[in-house]
Amino acid sequence: MTKKVFVVGSTGRVATELIKDLVKADIDVKAGARHPERVVKNEHVEAVKIDLHDSVENIAKLMQGMDAVYFVAGSRGRDLLQTDAMGAVKVMQAAEKDGIKRFIMLSSLYALEPEKWEEVLSIIPSSETRDEFTNYNIAKFFADTYLVSNTNLDYTILQPSNLSEEAGTGRISINDQRKSSSNPIADVAQTLADILNYDNTIHQVILMSSGDEPIDEALASI
Numbered sequence: 001m002t003k004k005v006f007v008v009g010s011t012g013r014v015a016t017e018l019i020k021d022l023v024k025a026d027i028d029v030k031a032g033a034r035h036p037e038r039v040v041k042n043e044h045v046e047a048v049k050i051d052l053h054d055s056v057e058n059i060a061k062l063m064q065g066m067d068a069v070y071f072v073a074g075s076r077g078r079d080l081l082q083t084d085a086m087g088a089v090k091v092m093q094a095a096e097k098d099g100i101k102r103f104i105m106l107s108s109l110y111a112l113e114p115e116k117w118e119e120v121l122s123i124i125p126s127s128e129t130r131d132e133f134t135n136y137n138i139a140k141f142f143a144d145t146y147l148v149s150n151t152n153l154d155y156t157i158l159q160p161s162n163l164s165e166e167a168g169t170g171r172i173s174i175n176d177q178r179k180s181s182s183n184p185i186a187d188v189a190q191t192l193a194d195i196l197n198y199d200n201t202i203h204q205v206i207l208m209s210s211g212d213e214p215i216d217e218a219l220a221s222i
């Protein structure tokens with residue numbers, strides 16, 4: 001039977017590529033977005049309205065019957081508490097309410113390791129101030145920690161560093177941040193899509209950057 005997945009944040013840069021990759025893999029997508037009319041159009045994509053300020057009950061109603069949930073939303077620093085932090089938690093609670101086990105989370109590098117945030121500060125875009133970056137990390141730390149410690153979900157957390165709009169290479173590096181500090185969005189999206197095929201990624205936090213290994217081989221090796 002065709003798998004059905006829910007994507008939260010479906011008009012985003014990563015989400016738009018992710019949805020195309022999922023459809024290519026014969027997966028039906030229910031695409032949750034604040035502006036559903038802006039979701040990429042495809043016969044296997046049903047766009048629905050979701051706002052992360054909504055209640056857990058309303059979010060759960062939208063996600064009923066799905067095989068997996070992707071959280072790829074984010075507020076670009078404008079609404080960290082209600083979107084990146086509590087919004088993510090509410091989606092996790094809604095998934096559990098619906099009996100959906102598989103949960104794939106787009107996070108950011110070292111979100112669960114505050115002692116390494118100084119290291120990342122050296123490679124972030126200069127437009128971001130130290131406080132903005134730390135506030136963002138705190139929101140992601142809160143969401144990732146809740147997922148790992150307070151849910152029974154079959155989660156995978158993907159933590160890339162800087163997203164870039166360069167062309168994807170189909171090759172990545174996993175759990176080794178020495179090679180590169182950037183990630184083409186296309187590669188992040190393809191990695192997220194492929195994670196669904198690899199049950200060995202369940203209960204794993206995966207650090208990624210661009211690299212030399214084909215995405216499938218990198219995931220299979222976890």
Ligand SMILES: NC(=O)c1ccc[n+]([C@@H]2O[C@H](COP(=O)([O-])OP(=O)(O)OC[C@H]3O[C@@H](n4cnc5c(N)ncnc54)[C@H](OP(=O)(O)O)[C@@H]3O)[C@@H](O)[C@H]2O)c1
Nearest residue numbers: 009010011012013014034051052073074107108161162163
């Ligand atoms: N930028 C980086 O270098 C970087 C690095 C590592 C990880 N990440 C993570 O990757 C995520 C996705 O990146 P991206 O570039 O694809 O982000 P993006 O283009 O800004 O997309 C974010 C999506 O979240 C949605 N959203 C925001 N607030 C919402 C709310 N209250 N309710 C529902 N949807 C909401 C946005 O919808 P609207 O269009 O309606 O605003 C948009 O669809 C980021 O949020 C971040 O957590 C980013």
